[in-house]
Amino acid sequence: MSPRRRRWGNLVVTLLGLVVAAYILAPFAWVALSSIQPEKELFRVPPHWIPRIVTADNYRFIFTGKFPAGYQETGLLRGRISEKARDALPALRNSTIVALTVALANLIFGTIAAYTFARVRFRGANPLYVFILASRLLPPMAVAIPYYLIINRLGLLDRYSALILIHSTFTLPFTVWFLTIYFRRVPPDIEEAAMVDGCTRLQALLRIVAPVAAPALAATAAFAFMFSYNDFPFALFVTATIRSQTIPVIVSVTAVNPDVSFGVVAVAVVLTMIPPVAFAMVFRNYITRGLIAVTTTR
Amino acid sequence: MNLIVPPRPKYREARYAYATVLPVVLLVALFTLYPIGFAVVTSLREVVLYKPESTPFVGLKNYVDVIRSEFFTSAWGHTLTFAAGAVPFATVLGFGIAHLLNARTRMASFLNVTILLPWAIPTVISGIIWAWIFNSSYGAFNGALYSLGVIERYVPWLSRPTTALLSVLFAHVWKEVPLTSILYLAALQAIPDELFDAARADGAGALAALRHITIPLLIPTTLIIVVYETMVAIVTFDLLYVMTGGGPGGATSLISYFVYNSMFTSYNFGQGAALAVLLAASLVVFIVIYLRLLRSEELYRE
Numbered sequence: 001m002s003p004r005r006r007r008w009g010n011l012v013v014t015l016l017g018l019v020v021a022a023y024i025l026a027p028f029a030w031v032a033l034s035s036i037q038p039e040k041e042l043f044r045v046p047p048h049w050i051p052r053i054v055t056a057d058n059y060r061f062i063f064t065g066k067f068p069a070g071y072q073e074t075g076l077l078r079g080r081i082s083e084k085a086r087d088a089l090p091a092l093r094n095s096t097i098v099a100l101t102v103a104l105a106n107l108i109f110g111t112i113a114a115y116t117f118a119r120v121r122f123r124g125a126n127p128l129y130v131f132i133l134a135s136r137l138l139p140p141m142a143v144a145i146p147y148y149l150i151i152n153r154l155g156l157l158d159r160y161s162a163l164i165l166i167h168s169t170f171t172l173p174f175t176v177w178f179l180t181i182y183f184r185r186v187p188p189d190i191e192e193a194a195m196v197d198g199c200t201r202l203q204a205l206l207r208i209v210a211p212v213a214a215p216a217l218a219a220t221a222a223f224a225f226m227f228s229y230n231d232f233p234f235a236l237f238v239t240a241t242i243r244s245q246t247i248p249v250i251v252s253v254t255a256v257n258p259d260v261s262f263g264v265v266a267v268a269v270v271l272t273m274i275p276p277v278a279f280a281m282v283f284r285n286y287i288t289r290g291l292i293a294v295t296t297t298r
Numbered sequence: 299m300n301l302i303v304p305p306r307p308k309y310r311e312a313r314y315a316y317a318t319v320l321p322v323v324l325l326v327a328l329f330t331l332y333p334i335g336f337a338v339v340t341s342l343r344e345v346v347l348y349k350p351e352s353t354p355f356v357g358l359k360n361y362v363d364v365i366r367s368e369f370f371t372s373a374w375g376h377t378l379t380f381a382a383g384a385v386p387f388a389t390v391l392g393f394g395i396a397h398l399l400n401a402r403t404r405m406a407s408f409l410n411v412t413i414l415l416p417w418a419i420p421t422v423i424s425g426i427i428w429a430w431i432f433n434s435s436y437g438a439f440n441g442a443l444y445s446l447g448v449i450e451r452y453v454p455w456l457s458r459p460t461t462a463l464l465s466v467l468f469a470h471v472w473k474e475v476p477l478t479s480i481l482y483l484a485a486l487q488a489i490p491d492e493l494f495d496a497a498r499a500d501g502a503g504a505l506a507a508l509r510h511i512t513i514p515l516l517i518p519t520t521l522i523i524v525v526y527e528t529m530v531a532i533v534t535f536d537l538l539y540v541m542t543g544g545g546p547g548g549a550t551s552l553i554s555y556f557v558y559n560s561m562f563t564s565y566n567f568g569q570g571a572a573l574a575v576l577l578a579a580s581l582v583v584f585i586v587i588y589l590r591l592l593r594s595e596e597l598y599r600e
Contacts, residue, residue: 010403017398017405024412027427027472030438034430045452047441113319122315128323135330139533139581141554142574145340145561146333169329172322201314230420232536233558248420252540255426262436269426273419280418287414291477292484 028273035059035266038068042262058263062088062271068263084254085261087242088268091250096275098160098246099228102167106224107217109168110175115205117176118183119191129180136173140233151238158240166238167228175220178293182216183209219286226276247272337578340571347565360572370573372548373556380467380552381531387471389523392478393516399483417476425540428469432456432541459549462542466550469537474530478523485519486512518591525588529581553577 034042035058037051057068065086116122117129147166156162191204199207210217232248239245251268254260280287341360343353364370399409416424431438434454443449455461489512497507535554538544544551544559551559557577561570 013398013401013403014405016394017401017403017409020395020398021405021409021412023472024409024416024475026438027424027431028415030431031427042436045441046445047436047438049441049445109321113322116315116318120311120315122312125315128319131330132322132326135326137582137585138330138333139554139574139577141533141535141557142337142578143329143333144558145567145570145574146336147329149336150328150332165325166329169325173326176322201311226418232420232422232539236539248422251426252422255429256540256543262430265426269423272423276418276420277415280414281411284411284414288480291417291480 031266031269034262035270037263039261039263058261058267061264062086062267068261084250084257085264085268087245087250087254088247088271090242091245091247092271092275094160094242094244095229095246095248098163098167098244099225101160101164102171102228103221103225105164105168106171106175107221110172110220110224111179111210111217112202112205113172114176114179115183115201115209117180119188120201129176132173133177136170144233144237147234148237157238158244160244162238163228163231163235163244163246166234167224167231170231171224171227175224178220178290179213179216181293182213186212215286218283219290222279222283222287223290226279229276337571337574340567341575343568345567345571347567353568356568360568361576364569364572364576369548369551369556373551373553376463376548376550377532377552380463380470380534381528383464383467384470384474384531385524385527387467388474388478388527389520391471391475392482392523393520395475395479396482396486399479400486413476413479415476416473421473421536422540424473425469425537428465428472428537429456429541432461432465456542457546459546462546462550466534466537466541469541470531470534473537474527478527481519481523482516485516489515521591522588525584525591529584529588532577532581532584 033051036054036056038053038055038057041048041051041053055068060066061068062085117125151157151162151166154162156165186209191199191208194204194208195201229246230248231246232252235246235249236252239249242250247268251265251272254268255265342355342357344356344359345353395409395413399406399413430436432440432455434440434452434457437452437455439455440449440452444452453461455465493511494507497511502510532552533554534552535558538550538552538555539558542550544555554577557570557573560566560573564570
């Protein structure tokens with residue numbers, strides 16, 4: 001290729017890249033800008049693409065409950081504020097507690113089970129493994145009511161443990177499968193030597209295998225966290241009050257209310273996105289590799 | 299290896315094995331076998347909210363009623379229309395973006411970081427953002443078209459059947475493109491550079507290389523993406539809940555939303571269960587195809 005053509009090629013790639021970056025980022029920018037403008041500004045036709053009036057009022061409302069100034073002047077708009085949006089903070093706390101517990105449950109139970117499937121020969125190993133994996137094939141909407149009934153019978157409606165159980169059911173098969181494949185690739189020599197020296201299976205896993213497999217463990221924990229944090233339908237069905245409602249539930253039921261203030265919900269949306277976006281940045285490489293493995297490995 | 303390591307006591311090993319897999323197996327069994335059994339049993343009975351004591355066995359009546367209902371047919375129609383739009387769109391866009399991600403430029407490293415973001419956030423959150431973008435009184439899309447002089451007044455995109463479905467489709471593709479791009483990127487990186495070098499040495503241009511090397515070698519990945527994305531399109535629910543609520547007039551009531559609606563707003567649990575069984579069964583068809591494709595795909599077997 002001539003240098004001139006290459007320069008043109010690079011220019012085209014850069015321009016297309018900018019278009020794609022804008023396509024991906026514009027929605028984030030739009031909601032972030034909405035969160036720092038007064039309600040009135042948001043309804044301007046045509047919109048001010050660069051905000052003229054910047055305010056922290058919407059954030060102040062979410063954090064302190066103090067009504068944004070504009071809403072008190074205009075009685076009409078005042079009704080548009082949903083008190084429910086203020087549940088965003090406790091809902092964020094609920095989501096974080098549930099998602100961290102699910103990640104931890106995956107790390108503990110998923111790792112131990114996967115190590116067994118990878119190393120120990122026992123009767124029924126294969127059917128059990130296939131059963132665990134196949135369970136993931138049920139479409140969520142097909143199991144919604146039975147899940148509700150199970151949770152109800154266990155007396156766990158509107159409790160963290162309901163969400164933790166359901167989210168673990170959905171994430172553990174992936175964790176077990178991912179780690180079983182991973183562990184099988186680790187040469188067993190060192191563990192076997194350690195076990196000859198009197199180390200138990202569990203000790204071999206904790207002291208020798210787990211440190212080596214740390215990146216894979218981090219990836220599965222990140223996936224479990226994100227699944228749990230992002231789940232909507234199940235969180236909608238088995239939660240009832242802010243005692244256990246997670247952030248996707250609070251933001252969704254608030255946002256579909258036609259009288260809600262966009263600016264205030266935009267704050268909730270921005271706050272909701274912070275943890276998963278931070279997670280995606282930190283664990284980017286693991287997530288990318290994990291995504292490829294999930295969809296393309298048997 | 300077994301010759302060197304003395305066999306460990308068998309029963310202890312087996313006990314350890316069952317003890318360690320038991321928590322996962324029990325949890326999965328509880329949330330798999332019971333729901334399946336429940337759905338099948340319920341689907342064969344008449345279970346409606348206002349008659350909780352009487353749930354007579356009705357055989358396949360629920361299935362017949364469901365399949366005959368025009369709502370069921372139209373929900374599948376909308377679902378297939380949606381999939382027919384979303385799947386090619388997400389696939390082609392992912393193919394293109396993967397090439398940008400694969401370029402060795404500063405822009406590519408920036409894109410590699412940002413591409414994950416739509417995937418990372420909760421689906422309902424992306425739905426809310428897109429619902430606002432297409433909003434009739436404050437939407438960015440209306441604002442942009444108005445500023446450009448394309449429209450004279452704001453259009454209620456989400457209140458018209460065709461544009462509502464298109465809006466959801468747009469949001470869906472935005473959410474799915476990270477995955478398709480990353481899968482294509484992985485496949486692109488697996489193609490040996492020598493192939494392109496050889497093609498260039500033979501005087502082939504970029505387009506010829508794309509047509510004769512890249513596209514044929516990416517066919518397996520494309521098949522996997524197409525089947526996977528079809529399944530994802532069929533189970534779409536979250537976006538519909540926050541963007542359209544299945545409306546207007548059922549125009550965006552895709553099959554998963556239709557099932558939800560039958561159970562939680564019509565309270566006809568018998569029919570809801572029959573629908574759930576039918577949905578699960580139809581997905582099994584796709585999953586079987588999907589697994590076949592994966593099995594035949596040597597590229598990814600490590």
